Amino acid sequence: MNEEFLYFIWENRLFKRPTLETADSKSITLIHPGYRNLDAGPDYLYSKLSIDGQHWVGQVEMHVKSSDWEKHGHHHDPNYHAVILHVVWEHDKEIFIHSPGDLPVLILSRFAIPEYLTTYTRLAQDLALFPCQNQMPEIPDHIKRQWLDRLLVQRLELVSQRVINTFQKIGNDWQECFYIYFVRSFGLRVNSEAFEMLAKSVPYKFIARYRIRNDSLEAVLFGQSGMLNGKLHEPYPILLQKEYQFWKRMLGFHEMNASIFRYHRMHPSAFPSIRIAQLATVLRAVYPISELLSAENSLEWLKQKLGANPNEYWNRHYRFGSPVKEKSAALGDLTIERIILHAIVPVMFAMGRLNAKQELIDRAIQLLNQLKAEENRITKKWHDLQVYPENAGDTQALIHSFKECCSAKKCLSCLIGKQILVRTTTHDTKDI
DSSP: OOHHHHHHHHHHTOBSSSEEEOTTSOEEEEEEOOEEOOSSSOSEEEEEEEETTEEEEEEEEEEEETTHHHHTTGGGOGGGTTEEEEEEEEOOSOOOSSSTTOSOEEEGGGTBOTHHHHHHHHHHHHHTSOTTTTTGGGSOHHHHHHHHHHHHHHHHHHHHHHHHHHHHHTTSOHHHHHHHHHHHHHTHHHHHHHHHHHHHHSOHHHHHHHTTSTTHHHHHHHHHTTTTOSOOOSHHHHHHHHHHHHHHHHHOOOOOOGGGSOOTTOOGGGOHHHHHHHHHHHHHHSSSGGGGGOTTOOHHHHHHHTTOOOOGGGGSEEETTEEOOOOOOSOOHHHHHHHIIIIIHHHHHHHHHHHTOHHHHHHHHHHHHHSOOOOSHHHHHHHTTTOOOOSHHHHHHHHHIIIIIITTTOGGGSHHHHHHHHHHHHHOGGGO
């Protein structure tokens, strides 16, 4: 037994019945398992649960035994104070955060489908492998090219559908929809959910109306993020704090908990505080924000628009009240490309798809083919199979294949899988 098995059961909802129970018999409905945290901290972020009818969104931690909480030192780590559910296989010790009873416990062994316990090792190993890994080097390059092109369109259709769902949910407002995705993209992978929450707490109509008022954008964005709470000692953050208090009273803002923004294992230049300062500068410089979605925009023009410098305070700080050696606080080229990739391209493609504007669809794909190839844990797996992406379009295609086909073993949905089956039928008839 190990925690990987718990992750497997939890993510795939392999339970005997849909309604679970805590150790003290409170009902649990799993709405969304959350997102696996690959950095330090609780195992899952942004999990959505209903416990005895009350909805919760937060962090979930998993252990084979309850006592592992203390064994791993979580009782001394404030990063675990926001955990909403402790999932264990064996409940051998009562664990709490501040006082007994404040940490609900799910004993997973009571609800997991028994058959998966004996077959998990084989399944887990299969899920970690590419079924085509031995045959991939033999596939002709022109087939791989066709495969990547098809996958890219599938990826864009999937991502754009999420954009369209957001667009329809917020009242068919493209400006607000793009604003949400644009702000989310500044959080990159680690803080994307937190930045989306920030965008939804400060509507674009506020940005549009007060963007040219001195310090208002920075004050409200930092204030809503919870980063202006407490005692501040430098003139600039004190000014922002006072400005935010004005808007808080004026418009009834309610700030977020700053603890949802993650800093651990991040380069300081990617800290959420720096990203918010950069975001405020770009939102002030680009108006309306939909200007970024024109099919006429070149990649160079987009990079120039996104390259604005934030307040000079951030040339000497990464966080409020912590001076550092002077450096540039402007967005780097790689980050700008990631913002284009994760905000401009999907919304542009979605607009083209929903409004039947082929020029937007074509421009979105052109931008992807102009952006540099991404480097992440998934693309590194493809390198081992001698598949080397040339641009961001290729890496998006490979990510789609890994998530939607390879991990799910849907080989017949994949052009490569079909090619391998044809080759097997032709050359290895003993297996037919």
